[in-house]
Amino acid sequence: MEVRPILSTLFRNKTAPLLIAAQVALTLAIVANSLYIIRERLASAARPTGLDEPNIGWINLSPVGEVADPKTMQEVDLNTLRAIPGVRSATWANMIPLSQSGWNSGGMSLKEGDNDSGINSAHYFSPGSLVDTFGLNLIAGRDFTADDVFDHDPEQGSALPKTVIISKALAEALLPNEADLGQLVGQQLFNATEAPVTIIGIVDRLQTPWSNEGADGEQSYILPIRYLVGSFQYAIRTEPGQLDRVMKEAADQLSTLRSDRVLNSQRTFAEIRASRYANETLMAGLLIAVTLFLLLITASGIVGLSSLWVNQRRKQIGVRRALGARRIDVIRYFLVENMLITSGGVLLGLLLTLALNQVLVRQMEVPRLPAEYVGFGMVIMWLLGVASVLGPALRAARVPPAVATRTV
Amino acid sequence: MIRMNKLSKVYRTHMIETHALRGIEIDVQPGEFVAVTGPSGSGKTTFLNIAGLLEEHTGGDYFLDGVNVTGLNDNQRSRLRNEKLGFIFQGFNLIPDLNLFDNVDVPLRYRGFNAAERRRRIEEALAQVGLSARIKHYPSELSGGQQQRVAIARALAGSPKVLLADEPTGNLDTQMARGVMELLEEINARGTTILMVTHDPELAARAARNVHIVDGLVTDFVRREAPSLVAVA
Numbered sequence: 001m002e003v004r005p006i007l008s009t010l011f012r013n014k015t016a017p018l019l020i021a022a023q024v025a026l027t028l029a030i031v032a033n034s035l036y037i038i039r040e041r042l043a044s045a046a047r048p049t050g051l052d053e054p055n056i057g058w059i060n061l062s063p064v065g066e067v068a069d070p071k072t073m074q075e076v077d078l079n080t081l082r083a084i085p086g087v088r089s090a091t092w093a094n095m096i097p098l099s100q101s102g103w104n105s106g107g108m109s110l111k112e113g114d115n116d117s118g119i120n121s122a123h124y125f126s127p128g129s130l131v132d133t134f135g136l137n138l139i140a141g142r143d144f145t146a147d148d149v150f151d152h153d154p155e156q157g158s159a160l161p162k163t164v165i166i167s168k169a170l171a172e173a174l175l176p177n178e179a180d181l182g183q184l185v186g187q188q189l190f191n192a193t194e195a196p197v198t199i200i201g202i203v204d205r206l207q208t209p210w211s212n213e214g215a216d217g218e219q220s221y222i223l224p225i226r227y228l229v230g231s232f233q234y235a236i237r238t239e240p241g242q243l244d245r246v247m248k249e250a251a252d253q254l255s256t257l258r259s260d261r262v263l264n265s266q267r268t269f270a271e272i273r274a275s276r277y278a279n280e281t282l283m284a285g286l287l288i289a290v291t292l293f294l295l296l297i298t299a300s301g302i303v304g305l306s307s308l309w310v311n312q313r314r315k316q317i318g319v320r321r322a323l324g325a326r327r328i329d330v331i332r333y334f335l336v337e338n339m340l341i342t343s344g345g346v347l348l349g350l351l352l353t354l355a356l357n358q359v360l361v362r363q364m365e366v367p368r369l370p371a372e373y374v375g376f377g378m379v380i381m382w383l384l385g386v387a388s389v390l391g392p393a394l395r396a397a398r399v400p401p402a403v404a405t406r407t408v
Numbered sequence: 409m410i411r412m413n414k415l416s417k418v419y420r421t422h423m424i425e426t427h428a429l430r431g432i433e434i435d436v437q438p439g440e441f442v443a444v445t446g447p448s449g450s451g452k453t454t455f456l457n458i459a460g461l462l463e464e465h466t467g468g469d470y471f472l473d474g475v476n477v478t479g480l481n482d483n484q485r486s487r488l489r490n491e492k493l494g495f496i497f498q499g500f501n502l503i504p505d506l507n508l509f510d511n512v513d514v515p516l517r518y519r520g521f522n523a524a525e526r527r528r529r530i531e532e533a534l535a536q537v538g539l540s541a542r543i544k545h546y547p548s549e550l551s552g553g554q555q556q557r558v559a560i561a562r563a564l565a566g567s568p569k570v571l572l573a574d575e576p577t578g579n580l581d582t583q584m585a586r587g588v589m590e591l592l593e594e595i596n597a598r599g600t601t602i603l604m605v606t607h608d609p610e611l612a613a614r615a616a617r618n619v620h621i622v623d624g625l626v627t628d629f630v631r632r633e634a635p636s637l638v639a640v641a
Contacts, residue, residue, distance in 0.1 A: 002517060009505040319501040322462055323562070324490020324518035326483050401489070402462040404501060405453055405574050 006337050016305050017341045024345025024381055027298045029352035032377030033360060034287045036369050041284045044213060045277035049097040050167070050205030052135025053269045055088070055240055057247040058096050060233045060264040061254060067230030067261075071151065074127070074232070077254060081234060084249050086242030091128025093235045094227060095209050096269075098276040102209035105191050108221075110174055112190050119173045121166075121219045122208035126235075127226035131165070131203060133235045139168060141185040141201030148200070148224040161224045164189055165201040169218035189221070197223070211276060232261065243268055295380070299388040302342075306334060306392035310399075317396050318403025327397035334393035335386060342385035346378050353377065409570060409601045410436040410459060415468035417454050417624075428454040430624040431468065436603065436617075438569070441596040443615035444605045451624040453574070456605050460493055460572045461485045473569050490518050494563030494600075496592075498575035500555040502547040502562075508534060509543045512562045519566055533561035537591060553584030560591060564600075571595065573604040577611060589614060 010017050067073060074092050081090040095102030103123040107114070124130060131143045143165070150161040166174075166189070171181040174189075181202055188196040206220040234254075238246045251266040267275075274281075310317070317330055325333075353374055360366040417429040428451045436442050446452045457463040458470065461477060464485075470477050473492050477485065495501075502511050509530055516526040534540050537557035539550075547555050556576060563571055573592065577585035589611060596602045606612050620627040 005506055005510045005513070008507070008510065009503075012505045315501070316503055319497070319503070320514060320518075321486070322460065322489065322495050323515040324486055324566075326486040326518075328483075329486075329518060400462070401486075402457045404495065404497060405457055405460075405462060 002333060003336060003340070006333070006340060010337070010340065016308075017344075020301055020305055020341050021345035021348060023298050023301050024342055024385070025349035025352050027294045028346060028349030028377050028381050029356045030294055031291050031380060032349075032353045032373050033356050033366075033369060034291045035377065036373045037360075037366060038284045038287050038291075039373075040367065041280045045273075045280045045284075047207070047211070047217070048205060049207035049211070049273075050134070050136055050203065050218070051097060051207075051269060052237060053273070055238045055243055056096075056134065056269040057236045057238070057243055057250070057267065058099075058233065058269065058272060059236065059247070059250055059254065059266045061261045062264050063230040063232070063261045065260060070228045070230050071226065073230075073258070074226070076257065077232060077234065078128070080253050080257060081236055081250055084246055084253065086238045086246045087236060087250075088239055089129070089133040089237045090234055091126050091130065091133045092227070093124065093126040093128075093130060093133070093233060095122075095124060095233075096134075096235060096272065097207040097209055098211050098269075098272050099209045100276060104208070105194075105221075107191050108170065108174065108219075109190050110184075110187055112188075112196065114190065119170070119219065120216060121170050121221050122206075122210075123223070124206070124220060125223040125225035125227060127224065130206075130222050130235070131201075133237050134206070135237055136206055137204040138165075139202050139204045140182040141165070141199070143201060144222075144224040149226055150224065151226045151228055153228040160195055160197075162195075162197055163200045163224060164197040165203060165222045166199055167206040167218055167220040168202055168204050169215050170221055171202050173215065173219055295384060298381075299384055302338065302385055302388035303392060306338065306389045307395075310334070310392045310396045313396075314399055315403060315406075317399040318401055318406075321399065321401035322404035330397040330399070331390075331393045334389055334396055338385050338389035339382070342382055346381050349381065350374060350378070409438045409440070409473055410434065410603065411471040412459075413469045413471075415458065415465050415470055417451075417458060417463070418466045428624050429458070429465070429621075432624075432626045434619060434626060436570075436601060438601055439596070439599050440617055441593070441602045441615045442604070442617045442619055443612035444603060444619045444621060445607070445609070445612045446621035450621045452605050452621045454624075455619075455621060455626075456572055456574055456603070459570075459603055460495060461489045486518075490515055490566065492569045494566060494568035494571045496556070496559050496563050496571060496573040496576045498578040500547070500552070500559045500579070502555055502558055504547055507544050507546050508539060508550075508558050508561075511547065511558060512565050515562065515566050529565045529567075530561075533565040534558070536564060537561045551584070552580050553587055556580060556584070556588050557591065560588070560595070564595065568600065570601045570603060573602060573606075575606055576604060577606070577608065585611075 078090055081087055104120055105123045106120045108119040108121050127149050129143050131138050148161060148163045150159055171184050175181060175184060184199050187199050189199055190196045205218055207218050208220055211217050236250060247266050247268060251263055255263050357369040361368055412432050412434045415429060415432040419426040419428060444452050444455060458465050512530045512533055513526055516529060534543055537560050539557055577588050580588060592602060612618055
């Protein structure tokens with residue numbers, strides 16, 4: 001390997017190699033951090049909610065004026081929905097995961113009066129079975145029965161339910177470091193403002209409407225409440241492959257059922273998810289575009305410099321060929337030269353990457369960059385270097401040895 | 409050492425065929441010093457390129473040190489060039505960013521010698537041309553004559569059978585040219601075959617044998633014989 005003579009040549013022509021190395025370093029720093037942020041954002045956007053997402057839809061209607069008989073209206077609506085072929089389950093619900101608005105409660109605790117526990121939870125309620133309609137996985141205890149359900153008119157301050165189903169994340173927050181969460185079934189749950197309720201079941205996962213990062217994004221509980229207000233929002237779960245048709249029929253039938261309300265929205269859960277993570281997807285897309293653009297710019301720089309050097313050294317290449325270099329020797333020369341420049345850039349880039357990550361950790365609360373992303377970025381830069389120089393190197397290898405004897 | 413039988417070279421474009429060499433017959437014995445002369449465009453550079461395996465001939469046969477080079481692939485020609493031939497160019501063709509040591513080292517690396525062997529050969533070759541003290545200097549720090557001496561050292565370091573010199577004094581003043589010529593004569597005296605292309609009749613006259621090329625045809629005569637030119641091709 002001609003490493004020493006190549007280094008010697010590079011040291012005598014420092015400017016261009018240094019610029020390329022700096023470009024490689026900067027690209028590595030940005031690519032490694034961007035890839036990590038992209039992955040984090042996309043992983044966050046791909047988190048499961050606990051719902052049977054492909055088969056769930058959400059319909060929202062608003063009354064025009066006062067609704068005198070909300071309970072009857074809910075029952076008629078639900079009977080209508082359940083009669084549509086392909087509907088597996090339907091119920092009224094106060095909110096749905098990822099909708100970005102909803103109810104929550106603070107101060108959840110197993111002890112009365114422990115209002116400072118700080119455990120916040122999303123507060124779902126429904127007169128039906130969200131376990132069934134959302135497709136939740138009940139891992140302990142039981143689902144609600146009709147006996148658990150309480151009618152609740154907020155204007156009359158009527159009685160509240162006595163049972164609750166909690167999510168596993170909430171159970172883990174209530175009993176930290178405890179393997180047997182099933183022991184919570186039968187225990188009472190308190191919060192700051194309401195009467196205690198008995199835990200009757202635990203579901204594996206139920207994400208909050210805000211889908212915040214970390215465990216508190218899945219801290220939720222469900223109360224069996226028939227909420228007697230003129231707001232009508234229904235979750236529908238269908239048989240596989242039936243959702244689009246059912247949603248259209250559901251919207252048509254609910255719209256024609258009564259004239260004193262309007263259809264606000266009808267969305268599949270996929271649409272709700274897309275809407276929730278639109279910013280994350282856009283940001284990831286922008287970062288991918290910037291990353292690809294940077295890689296393209298760096299590759300162009302390497303191709304440009306290598307091409308320039310091939311043209312400048314045409315005579316020198318011919319002389320080397322005349323002195324016995326094979327074509328593969330010429331290709332190897334350019335590859336080694338490029339690897340040296342790229343490696344210099346990669347080493348500098350390693351420091352820049354860590355420095356940039358430090359800034360991002362402090363300013364944007366981005367997690368610390370794992371080593372494998374730095375390694376992956378380094379491999380990308382080396383491959384980029386090799387791929388970029390290959391064309392010019394092959395062109396150099398085609399320089400005939402007879403160039404050595406030409407005077408022009 | 410060099411034997412060419414009915415060797416020809418035709419350059420073809422889609423429109424034109426140019427016959428650069430037309431059936432050359434030549435036989436250079438080991439240890440000979442042959443000057444190749446001829447007017448511009450006569451084909452002497454093409455002849456040198458083919459003799460040096462820098463270009464392929466299109467007809468006839470060429471034997472270099474007993475090896476028929478016709479039909480050899482690029483790698484085999486490179487290997488043969490590296491092992492059997494040394495080149496001295498008119499413009500020296502040293503690599504400006506390498507010091508003298510590394511310049512002389514270039515063909516030795518392609519030969520696959522180990523570092524100690526390469527060092528020995530480089531030091532010996534530079535000593536032979538009187539430039540041992542300049543081993544770490546760069547070509548730009550040397551005079552033209554010294555640069556050509558480095559090129560000669562580079563050519564000699566691999567112990568070639570044949571030295572091919574293309575106008576080796578063409579870029580030098582008279583005094584430097586004389587020094588380079590004397591060096592070539594010394595090398596030849598030690599047994600290395602030399603094939604030298606030159607415009608200079610005075611230099612050609614110092615070679616034991618002249619090959620004159622006109623329009624791709626060779627007129628071969630040994631110096632000190634009667635000056636009757638006998639075309640052999």
